Amino acid sequence: MVSPFASPRALFHYTYRMTRILITGASGLLGINLAQEIMPVHEVIGVDRGKLINAPFKVVKADLSDPRHLDSILDSERPAWLINCAALADLEACEKDPDTARRLNIDLPAQLAKSCKAREIRFVHISTDAVFDGEKFGAYSEDDAPNPLGAYAQTKLNGELSALSENPRAIVARVNFYGWSLNGRRSLAEFFVGSLENKKNVSGFTDVMFCPMLVNDTARTLIKMLEKNLAGLYHLVGAEAMSKYQFGVEIARKFQFDENLIAPKSVRASNLTARRSPNLWLSTHKLSTALGESLPTFSTGLNEFYTQRQSGYPQKIRSYQQG
Numbered sequence: 001m002v003s004p005f006a007s008p009r010a011l012f013h014y015t016y017r018m019t020r021i022l023i024t025g026a027s028g029l030l031g032i033n034l035a036q037e038i039m040p041v042h043e044v045i046g047v048d049r050g051k052l053i054n055a056p057f058k059v060v061k062a063d064l065s066d067p068r069h070l071d072s073i074l075d076s077e078r079p080a081w082l083i084n085c086a087a088l089a090d091l092e093a094c095e096k097d098p099d100t101a102r103r104l105n106i107d108l109p110a111q112l113a114k115s116c117k118a119r120e121i122r123f124v125h126i127s128t129d130a131v132f133d134g135e136k137f138g139a140y141s142e143d144d145a146p147n148p149l150g151a152y153a154q155t156k157l158n159g160e161l162s163a164l165s166e167n168p169r170a171i172v173a174r175v176n177f178y179g180w181s182l183n184g185r186r187s188l189a190e191f192f193v194g195s196l197e198n199k200k201n202v203s204g205f206t207d208v209m210f211c212p213m214l215v216n217d218t219a220r221t222l223i224k225m226l227e228k229n230l231a232g233l234y235h236l237v238g239a240e241a242m243s244k245y246q247f248g249v250e251i252a253r254k255f256q257f258d259e260n261l262i263a264p265k266s267v268r269a270s271n272l273t274a275r276r277s278p279n280l281w282l283s284t285h286k287l288s289t290a291l292g293e294s295l296p297t298f299s300t301g302l303n304e305f306y307t308q309r310q311s312g313y314p315q316k317i318r319s320y321q322q323g
């Protein structure tokens, strides 16, 4: 019986059945913020290779490039939902090490999809906006044919296809997000904030369009998708498209940094090895229709990103990896 003096939070947990959610890649940019968003309402179990030694949720240590670990984790932890945020998400690393890219971006989601289906665990796999070649004028829908340009995009596309063929009830979400990460260097937004704050000159691509979403908005939307029992392929990105240069300028203005420190640059003038799509503009019409609501706007996300910094959120996240 619940005490009449129980806190509102305790009463909430008494009346609301918590769901146990397993997050792979819990130390990553999405994983750690997803855990943060889920913790107040559901039970989180993170899977991590050893970085998270001070996290406020249960962490299981495992190297997921070895699929033998997977089934025993699922059998001992018995989650109701699994959200796969583990990946080799560095484009240059995927070009250099295609074997690891294949194991993490294709074999892992295929195995997880299969194992989750066998155990009736709802499965979400995270994919990327980079599966398209960027030749289209305008936004890509889920019906447009992908044409990956490099090893990262190709392995992510194959991972989507394997996950959905193993488990047609899975959710596959193509994302793009920014936010505060464990090492403070994972997202483009952190790069702009860190550089501009120190008055460093940087450049921003004027010819790469994308739809950035605050990672906390991505996390909250993923939970809504699970709660709505969605299945299949969805685009889960910010509602507005902009160039990477413009994104930097928006951050500079919000944080009151000098936007003139950002030089406009063409991606063609960079010496990056991995080919990149110049147009990562995805339509979110299918998802907003399925959810029955609009996705969060860019300005609300940017406001929250700014407020998070004022309230010490980046330090809180980083403290999870300290002793």
Ligand SMILES: NC(=O)c1ccc[n+]([C@@H]2O[C@H](COP(=O)([O-])OP(=O)(O)OC[C@H]3O[C@@H](n4cnc5c(N)ncnc54)[C@H](OP(=O)(O)O)[C@@H]3O)[C@@H](O)[C@H]2O)c1
Residues within 6 Å of the ligand: 024, 025, 026, 027, 028, 029, 030, 031, 047, 048, 049, 050, 051, 062, 063, 064, 065, 084, 085, 086, 087, 088, 089, 090, 104, 126, 127, 128, 129, 130, 156, 175, 176, 177, 178, 186
């Ligand atoms: N960032 C974006 O805007 C963006 C855009 C499009 C798509 N995505 C997709 O979103 C998902 C999450 O991306 P992210 O930005 O959060 O990536 P991230 O920060 O690089 O995180 C990747 C996670 O995978 C884990 N991992 C890598 N190899 C592992 C292994 N062998 N065993 C266990 N865990 C392993 C990493 O653990 P360690 O910390 O130990 O390395 C880390 O927790 C990925 O599927 C990515 O393709 C991201």
